[in-house]
């Protein structure tokens with residue numbers, strides 16, 4: 001998901017860039033993730049934690065000059081991206097920096113190279129680069145990797161998840177959170193993304209083994 005793409009769309013948001021410039025000029029201690037909360041909703045639940053399924057937009061900038069190297073708004077048709085927090089699906093600095101966030105919250109997260117792209121970098125991020133991400137969280141799915149959630153999704157209790165089962169779960173989750181249903185195409189896109197990332201043997205099903213990322217969570 002860290003495919004680096006050009007992002008002309010987000011460059012239009014010039015006020016953000018000016019904030020970056022000021023911020024990037026500060027010295028950052030190496031080895032630490034710096035978190036700045038830009039916006040926090042009045043009602044701030046649920047809070048994200050390791051293992052949760054997070055839906056978020058994020059923009060990445062180089063700290064040294066504020067130039068943008070990544071923008072999820074121009075990737076994958078601009079849909080906010082889904083990932084599991086705390087398990088290495090994103091760079092380590094974001095796994096740390098996006099902990100304890102609620103839907104609607106925005107943060108600026110400064111990540112030292114050791115917790116980002118390291119001594120080698122990743123084109124176009126140069127070696128040893130401190131990077132800054134601006135993230136906006138849209139949804140936090142409570143404990144999607146817990147066995148409880150798996151059992152909720154697995155309607156026919158055969159210990160595998162079909163696309164229909166996952167989609168039905170997402171549909172109910174959105175209705176519960178937003179008070180109204182999402183259109184089918186939207187759910188389909190999210191569901192495709194979940195299968196793309198989790199269905200490792202590409203048999204069109206998510207087995208309990210593919211789902212279960214925690215050794216201590218036994219079915």
Ligand SMILES: [Ca+2]
Pocket residue numbers: 154155156157158159160161162165
């Ligand atoms: Ca099933």
Ligand SMILES: [Ca+2]
Pocket residue numbers: 199200201202203204205206207210
């Ligand atoms: Ca599978």
